[in-house]
Amino acid sequence: MLPLIGKTIIFDKFPDPSDTWEITETIGKGTYGKVFKVLKKKNGQKAVVKILDPIHDIDEEIEVECNILKALSDHPNVVKFYGMNFKKDEINGDKLWLVLELCNGGSVTDLAKAFLKKGERMSEPIIAYILHEALLGLQHLHSKKTIHHDVKGNNILLTTEGGLKLIDFGIESREKTVCP
Template identity: 35%
Template sequence: MPSTIPTEGLKDPETAELFFKEDPEKLFTDLREVGHGSFGAVYSARDVRTNEVVAIKKLSYTGMQSTKKWQDIIKEVRFLQILKHPNIIEYKGCYLSEHTAWLVMEYCIRSVSDFLKVHKKPLQEMEIAAITHGALQGLAYLHSHAMIHRDIKAANILLTEQGQVKLADFGLASMASRASSFVGTPNWMAPEVILAKDEEQQYGTEVDIWSLGITCIELAEMKPPLQSNSSVSVFSRIIRSESPTLQSTEWSYHFRHFVDSCLQKIPQDRPTSQKLLKHMFVRRERPETVLIDLIQRTKVLSQEAHNGPAVESQEEEVIT
């Protein structure tokens, strides 16, 4: 085992079992950065054992708050290990090298926020419905197991080459159905998460429903509400202002009703993820190839504009 591994942190056998012992530098080649955020960088790579293309999220546990970083890595790995659902990114293992954890996951071609960047215009309603439907199925799975994602946004919803929707980035997720930590990305935060900062109130899975509603607006308007405001101003307005709504009246009644249902200020007034799966916005008939068609159009646009380089994931202020 390389000397760079935090041996003190691996004395606990249960913790040690979370990590593969092999050197990831020897197992994964052709690393190419495909996105980054406050946590670090994400790479595409090839597994030399299987020739499979995978995604690798590198998380450093050195520098300031190294103990907290290490604890966060352990928490995320424990979380990813128990998740098994078609609409949640598949976890393939974690390795340690040079004070960095390599979280290996299935490869997805882009985040939904990347699609917005390439197209430079809102997605079509059918596309938003298909993405929302997939995200909801992933959320329903989490919520049925008393888990909260706590950072739902377009940057954390990915698409595979086959057009399958995948929830990703569980670094802020909670394994308890009631939580009180002030975490998330400001513009997508539910009012009760913000109130938890000062009032130590608990909140539940309803916060993911609020964030999903904000994400729908993000996909329809290319940005979440209040994006130009400072974090302090955002928090104040989320708590004190009326709930945001879709600005354009051109969207269908079902879409507008879905968003309004998600963005109820009182958490108990929001439908559950299971109930929202029955909403006409996500149940309405649409072509099975709607997301594959979106992917193909995006590839053409990307090649025309950039000659094919990766689009960096949107980086926002994330509160941990």
């Protein structure tokens, strides 16, 4: 794992993404940076990258998210974490890349809006499936003494295969230690 809260990440220790990943599409903008679809040059694997400006003020938040992802992304309802990269760029500024599993199905919020746009509502079995899968992900986090404080439709993504993944483990989601 990365150093615990209070330490700083040594960004230069992470590999440069230029030889490994190629940005293919802009997906959106997050709280701390932009989100892109990427392609692994070696084997064509698709993924998502959150590109962050490594500002000292958010080092702690980056550490928290990375620690949670590294420790907990082995569950089918938590987005997989493929690693971190660091791209030095003196012209545009250095960038930290968080490489994550691609969830092409959009968010639960997107799904609900699509139903509403058609004048329909999600059926009870669809809602039950979403709640069941999200709760399995949350149960996994809680079993590891981690609380996700920002569960909402935008932070629950769908895969094209019908999977459901919890995302966004920033500063709101902290590992809780149990006192002896």
